[in-house]
Structure formats: structure tokens, C-alpha cells
Amino acid sequence: MLLLTILADGVIYASWLFIVALGLTLIFGVLKILNIAHGSFYAVGAYAAASFVAWFVSMDMAPEWSILAMLMAAVATAALLAPLTEQGLLRFFYGRDEVLLVLVTYALFLILEDVTKLVWGPTPYYVSEPYTLFGNIEVGPLFYVGYDAMLVVFAILCGIGVWWALNRTKTGKVVLAVIHSDEVASSMGVNVSRIYTFAFAFGIFLAALAGALTAPMVSVQPGLASGVIIVSFAVVIIGGLGSIQGAAIGALIVGLARAAAVHTWPAAELFSVYVAMAIVLIFRPEGLFQRVQARKI
Amino acid sequence: MNRIRISRKLAAVAAAASLVAGLSHAEETFRIGVVSFLSGQAAESFGIPAVNGAKMLVDLFNKGEGPAPYNKVGFGGMKIEPIYVDEAGGATKQVQELRNLYDREKVDAVVGYVSSGDCLAVAPVAEEMKRFLILYDCGTPRVFEERSYEYVFRTAAHATMDNVALGRYLKAQGVDVKTVNYINQDYAWGHDSLRDFNATMTQLYPNATTGQDLRPKFGAGQYGTEISALMSKPATVTHSSLWGGDLQALMLQSAPRGLMKRTQMVLSAGDHVLPGLGKKMPDGVILGARGAYGLMSPDTPLNRWWFSNYEKRYDVYPVQAPYRMVQAFMGLKLAVERAMQANGGKKPTPEQLAAALKGSEWESPAGMITMANANGHQAIQDTAISKTKFSTKTNRVELVDIVRFKARCVNPPADMSSEEWIKSGFKGAQC
Numbered sequence: 001m002l003l004l005t006i007l008a009d010g011v012i013y014a015s016w017l018f019i020v021a022l023g024l025t026l027i028f029g030v031l032k033i034l035n036i037a038h039g040s041f042y043a044v045g046a047y048a049a050a051s052f053v054a055w056f057v058s059m060d061m062a063p064e065w066s067i068l069a070m071l072m073a074a075v076a077t078a079a080l081l082a083p084l085t086e087q088g089l090l091r092f093f094y095g096r097d098e099v100l101l102v103l104v105t106y107a108l109f110l111i112l113e114d115v116t117k118l119v120w121g122p123t124p125y126y127v128s129e130p131y132t133l134f135g136n137i138e139v140g141p142l143f144y145v146g147y148d149a150m151l152v153v154f155a156i157l158c159g160i161g162v163w164w165a166l167n168r169t170k171t172g173k174v175v176l177a178v179i180h181s182d183e184v185a186s187s188m189g190v191n192v193s194r195i196y197t198f199a200f201a202f203g204i205f206l207a208a209l210a211g212a213l214t215a216p217m218v219s220v221q222p223g224l225a226s227g228v229i230i231v232s233f234a235v236v237i238i239g240g241l242g243s244i245q246g247a248a249i250g251a252l253i254v255g256l257a258r259a260a261a262v263h264t265w266p267a268a269e270l271f272s273v274y275v276a277m278a279i280v281l282i283f284r285p286e287g288l289f290q291r292v293q294a295r296k297i
Numbered sequence: 298m299n300r301i302r303i304s305r306k307l308a309a310v311a312a313a314a315s316l317v318a319g320l321s322h323a324e325e326t327f328r329i330g331v332v333s334f335l336s337g338q339a340a341e342s343f344g345i346p347a348v349n350g351a352k353m354l355v356d357l358f359n360k361g362e363g364p365a366p367y368n369k370v371g372f373g374g375m376k377i378e379p380i381y382v383d384e385a386g387g388a389t390k391q392v393q394e395l396r397n398l399y400d401r402e403k404v405d406a407v408v409g410y411v412s413s414g415d416c417l418a419v420a421p422v423a424e425e426m427k428r429f430l431i432l433y434d435c436g437t438p439r440v441f442e443e444r445s446y447e448y449v450f451r452t453a454a455h456a457t458m459d460n461v462a463l464g465r466y467l468k469a470q471g472v473d474v475k476t477v478n479y480i481n482q483d484y485a486w487g488h489d490s491l492r493d494f495n496a497t498m499t500q501l502y503p504n505a506t507t508g509q510d511l512r513p514k515f516g517a518g519q520y521g522t523e524i525s526a527l528m529s530k531p532a533t534v535t536h537s538s539l540w541g542g543d544l545q546a547l548m549l550q551s552a553p554r555g556l557m558k559r560t561q562m563v564l565s566a567g568d569h570v571l572p573g574l575g576k577k578m579p580d581g582v583i584l585g586a587r588g589a590y591g592l593m594s595p596d597t598p599l600n601r602w603w604f605s606n607y608e609k610r611y612d613v614y615p616v617q618a619p620y621r622m623v624q625a626f627m628g629l630k631l632a633v634e635r636a637m638q639a640n641g642g643k644k645p646t647p648e649q650l651a652a653a654l655k656g657s658e659w660e661s662p663a664g665m666i667t668m669a670n671a672n673g674h675q676a677i678q679d680t681a682i683s684k685t686k687f688s689t690k691t692n693r694v695e696l697v698d699i700v701r702f703k704a705r706c707v708n709p710p711a712d713m714s715s716e717e718w719i720k721s722g723f724k725g726a727q728c
Contacts, residue, residue, distance in 0.1 A: 005529060009522040016519065113336065122341045124545065124573050132553055142528050143554045148521060218518050219545035219573060223338030227516040262522045263529075266511045270483065 014255025023206030045208025240287025332409025350619025
């Protein structure tokens with residue numbers, strides 16, 4: 001029974017983590033940016049979801065529509081912030097040292113922290129209506145909220161969707177070409193700048209979607225951004241930066257390690273995540289799914 | 298003739314000088330650095346409500362609109378000039394900010410700090426600089442138990458009171474505790490709260506055993522796994538000192554899963570989430586507010602004045618954080634005025650202020666605050682514990698079955714550390 005509980009808790013936590021980390025790894029894969037501001041887009045997504053759900057409720061729409069409201073919030077966040085950030089800020093730093101880009105996104109993280117406070121204020125928002133939409137599921141002696149199961153399904157759909165889009169569509173193959181080498185792709189006539197904008201927007205959408213899906217479980221308030229970014233980095237480092245399969249396996253490793261620790265050795269909860277990361281890095285310094293690359297001179 | 302002219306000139310100069318002196322006295326201000334969380338996770342629950350309380354009080358005091366004995370303009374006639382500083386950024390930053398407040402901003406006193414880590418870091422700095430500091434909120438007992446201070450005070454009781462009162466409440470309500478689970482944040486506040494409640498339960502319920510001891514990180518947000526662990530081995534009582542967004546998330550995630558139906562949840566500092574959570578807060582949760590605050594505050598003229606003014610101004614009733622801020626300001630105001638009485642009406646020095654506040658006692662909206670411990674530097678106060686019950690009539694969570702505890706029943710005496718006191722079986726407690 002304990003194993004089943006660890007498995008269920010680990011998979012639920014991993015699903016949430018995967019949606020956050022998927023956007024992070026996609027942006028790194030295409031743009032080679034370690035986006036510290038990813039957590040801020042997650043937070044904006046949560047705030048936007050709170051506003052959209054409140055708007056739907058004020059129009060007397062049934063609670064089921066709140067799922068659509070959350071999706072719309074993620075789309076709106078990406079549509080508004082991605083062009084502004086990528087075209088208005090990041091593109092001026094392409095080709096520069098990666099460390100500089102990390103600093104730029106860190107500055108963006110700080111700016112967005114204050115922007116969310118200016119727009120939504122410090123008061124918490126609650127959007128718990130969707131959380132009880134799917135009832136409860138009984139697993140042995142425990143009850144799980146149906147919303148958690150929906151989160152697992154959503155994560156699987158996101159993973160399969162992104163994999164399919166990258167590997168089975170023309171646009172996806174162009175994105176893969178840019179990931180492989182933007183210079184070669186550009187010389188073959190690919191509009192690399194547009195691919196960058198598209199990939200960044202999609203990454204932001206995934207971050208905002210994760211925030212929107214998290215909003216019903218928490219009080220949406222200042223400080224959401226910082227909590228999520230560190231553990232997301234652990235996931236993508238375990239899986240290999242830029243790898244979608246890696247993000248999925250990394251999220252599962254982190255989720256299961258954490259769940260096992262909480263159930264068997266709670267004092268090691270935080271430690272367990274980083275021990276898992278350290279073990280992976282000892283044997284696979286590039287992460288599980290990152291191929292060793294020759295250094296370009 | 299010349300003599301007359303000279304004496305007229307001298308008289309004019311003297312008159313002008315006295316006018317300037319009078320003006321300068323009237324215009325003299327008392328500058329206070331107010332440090333609390335204005336951003337980050339602690340802002341919504343603690344920092345901003347506390348700063349709101351300070352802003353309101355400064356306005357009322359500066360207009361001379363406080364009730365007696367707080368009815369003099371400002372502090373002893375000097376207008377209060379607050380400088381608000383964000384506590385976010387960690388202890389190292391706060392040490393620098395404190396130095397800036399004293400050296401560059403030339404503040405006369407600093408009132409601040411929610412985080413126990415920040416309190417432990419800044420207190421020795423104020424002492425070293427020989428500048429006046431009031432810690433208004435942080436809960437760790439270690440501040441004055443690990444060293445003594447001349448210039449540093451804490452005008453609120455520490456966390457031992459909250460956890461001893463919770464244990465005594467369970468006993469008073471006849472709860473038969475056989476096992477206890479814990480979920481506390483993995484930092485100083487969580488550890489100290491766990492230690493005090495565990496030691497209290499050992500004294501009050503010697504046969505009770507400890508089950509789960511969960512320590513999620515601060516700001517974890519996701520508690521699904523912890524809730525499973527608490528539900529799979531439910532205890533009679535589950536103790537938590539979680540606060541702010543973490544506590545709100547725990548309540549939102551555990552209520553639909555039925556955790557509160559399997560265990561009696563007891564929260565050492567839970568009142569501040571009630572206005573926001575509303576009916577999402579389950580009924581029957583036992584909670585404290587780290588004092589007789591908010592809906593557990595006493596029905597006194599001073600509290601009615603404070604409660605109604607705050608509610609009118611901010612459209613929400615005051616919870617624990619603004620109460621602790623207001624009791625710090627009231628204590629400081631009376632100390633300044635006492636010191637001025639003693640020094641002939643001049644602005645007091647840090648030494649004079651410290652002498653005036655040391656061992657003093659004053660009435661706050663939450664009851665009497667007595668600087669009884671740590672050689673007159675640490676406050677003790679009455680507290681209360683209660684149970685949640687949502688009222689459709691008032692459309693808010695009400696607190697029922699309130700039990701009040703006298704300060705000397707739930708706070709350690711001056712000559713013992715909190716841990717020693719609990720382990721001694723609450724020696725000398727006056728209940």
C-alpha cells in the first residue's frame with residue numbers, strides 16, 4: 001500500500017513539475033536561454049487564471065467553464081508577454097555570453113515580481129472552484145482529488161502534444177533544425193527569428209498553463225514565482241537541458257524521490273531531490289537525455 | 298540713546314531666537330524605521346497588514362486622535378516620521394538596511410522584523426551600534442535566551458506561549474490525545490514551534506506518541522504528498538505552525554481530501570488566513586493567533602477604537618500582524634513620553650529610551666503588555682485559543698469555544714528558558 005501511495009503522490013507531483021519544466025527545457029533547447037524568469041511567467045499565469053475565472057463566475061457561467069478560463073489565461077499571458085519580452089528585450093542579447101542572458105532573465109524575474117504586485121496587488125486570490133470539479137478518487141485508504149488525476153492527464157497530453165508537434169509536423173521539424181544549428185537552418189532559408197519568437201511564446205504558454213492549473217490549489221499571491229523555479233531547474237538538469245523526454249523522466253525522478261522521502265524519511269525531503277540529481281550527474285554529467293556535444297571553436 | 302537702541306536690538310534678536318527655538322521644537326520629528334515584508338511570500342499575511350496598521354496609527358497619533366493615554370500629538374509633541382523598509386532579501390541585506398537606517402536615515406528608533414532569522418541577525422548589530430531597536434513580530438525564543446541586550450526589545454510574546462496555550466486548550470477541552478502528527482516548515486520558526494508543542498504534549502499527555510514529523514520547505518505550495526502521509530497514519534491531533542500562503546495552500550488542498558475528518562488540526566498561528574479563505578476554511582480547526590488578537594481580542598474601549606478604525610480604513614478586520622505592530626508603537630510612544638518627562642522635554646537618547654521601556658507595562662488592544670522577561674526586554678501577554686466555525690449570518694469564519702490564558706500561565710518566568718520551563722512541568726505557572 002505504501003508503494004502505491006508513493007507512486008500516486010510521486011506521479012501527481014511529477015505531472016505538475018513536468019508542465020512547468022517542459023516550457024523551460026523547450027526555451028533552452030531552441031534559444032539556449034536559461035530562463036530564470038520562467039517562474040514569473042508561471043506566477044502571471046496563476047494571476048491571469050484567477051482573473052479569468054473570476055470574470056467567468058461574474059458572468060454566471062457554470063464552474064466547468066473555469067477550465068476554459070484557465071486555458072484562456074495561459075494563452076493571453078503568452079500572447080501579451082512573449083512578444084514583449086522576446087522582441088523587446090531578449091533579442092538584443094542573442095549571440096552574447098549565456099551568463100549575460102541568465103542575468104537579463106534574472107532582472108526580468110525581479111521586474112515581473114513587482115509588475116504582478118502593481119497589477120494585482122498583494123492581496124491573495126482564490127480560484128478553488130475548479131479544484132472540486134472532478135470529485136474524489138479513492139485509492140486504498142486515501143482519497144485523492146479528481147483534479148489531481150486531471151493534472152496527470154493534462155501533463156501526458158502536453159508531453160505527447162509537444163513531442164508530436166516537434167517530430168511529426170513541418171514546423172516542428174524546422175524547430176528541430178534550429179535546435180540542431182541555427183546557422184545552418186538560417187542558410188537553408190529558415191526564418192530563425194520567427195522560430196525563436198514562436199518557441200519562446202510556446203514555452204511561456206506552458207509556464208503560464210502550469211501556473212493557471214496550480215491556481216486552484218493555492219492562494220495566488222506574491223512570491224509564487226521563486227518557489228517553482230529551483231525545482232524546475234533540477235528537473236531539466238536531471239533530464240538534460242533541452243530534452244522533452246528528459247523533462248518527463250526528470251520530473252518523475254524528482255516526484256518519486258520526494259514522495260518516497262516524505263513517506264519514509266521526511267527530514268530528507270528536500271535533500272532527496274538533490275541527491276537524485278547528484279547521482280544522475282555523476283553517471284551522466286550532461287543529464288539523462290542530452291547527447292555529449294563536441295565543443296565548437 | 299545708543300543703549301536703548303542696543304537693548305531694543307538685543308530684545309529683537311532674543312525674541313527671534315526664541316521664536317526659532319520654538320519653531321524648531323514644534324517641527325522636531327521622531328523618525329522611525331519600520332521594517333516588514335512589503336514583497337514576497339510573507340507580505341500579504343504579515344508585512345502589509347502590519348505596515349497598514351502602522352500607517353493608520355501614525356496618522357491618528359500625529360493628529361492627536363488616539364484615546365488616552367495615547368492622545369498626545371505624535372510622540373510627546375514630536376510628529377512621527379516613518380520610513381518603511383522592505384524586509385525581503387534575507388538576513389545579510391537586513392543587517393545592511395539596519396545600518397543604513399541608523400547612519401544615513403538618522404532614525405531615532407527602528408520597529409521591525411517578522412522573520413526569526415532576521416531578528417537573530419539584526420539584534421546584535423543594533424546592540425553594537427548602541428541604537429534603539431524593537432522587534433515587533435518574530436517568534437523564536439532564542440533572541441533573548443541566547444544573549445542579553447541593552448538596546449533591543451521585543452514587545453510581543455514569543456512562540457512558546459502559542460504552543461503551550463494550544464496544549465492547555467486541548468486539555469481544557471477534554472481532547473483525549475493518543476498520537477500527534479506534525480507538519481512544520483523546515484526553518485527556525487517551524488523547528489522552535491515543533492519543539493515547544495512536542496515538549497508541552499509530553500508534559501500534558503505523557504502517554505501520547507509522535508507519529509509523522511513532516512518538515513516541508515518554506516513556500517513549498519504543493520502538499521499533496523504530505524496530506525497523503527498525514528492521512529495514511531492519522532493521529533488524534535495534527536499540529537502545524539504553517540502560516541501565510543503555505544497555510545492557505547495546506548487548507549485548500551487538505552479539506553477536499555477529508556484530512557480534517559480524520560484528525561483534529563491545531564494551528565499555532567492560523568487566524569490571519571481566515572478573512573481570505575472564508576468558507577474554504579474547514580469548521581472545527583483549533584487555532585491560535587500568537588496573542589488575543591483579531592476575533593479573539595478582548596472587548597475593551599481601546600480595542601474597539603483600534604478594531605473599528607482599522608476595519609473602516611482597510612475594509613477587513615485586523616488579524617495578528619497589525620495587532621503586534623500597534624502594541625509596539627504604543628509601547629514606544631509611552632516610553633518616549635516617559636523619557637521626555639524625565640529629561641526635561643528633550644528628544645530622548647537611545648539610552649533614555651531603553652531605560653523608559655525596560656520592564657514597563659502598557660495597555661494594548663490585545664490586553665496588557667508586560668516587559669517581564671529577559672531583564673525587562675521581552676514581553677509577555679495574555680493569549681487565547683479557539684475553534685473555527687463558518688457563519689452564514691455574518692458570512693465569515695467566526696471563532697467559537699474561545700479559552701483565554703493569562704500571560705503567566707503560558708509564558709516562562711524571567712529566570713528560566715522556555716525549554717527548561719516546559720520540561721520542569723511549567724514550574725511557577727499561574728493559571
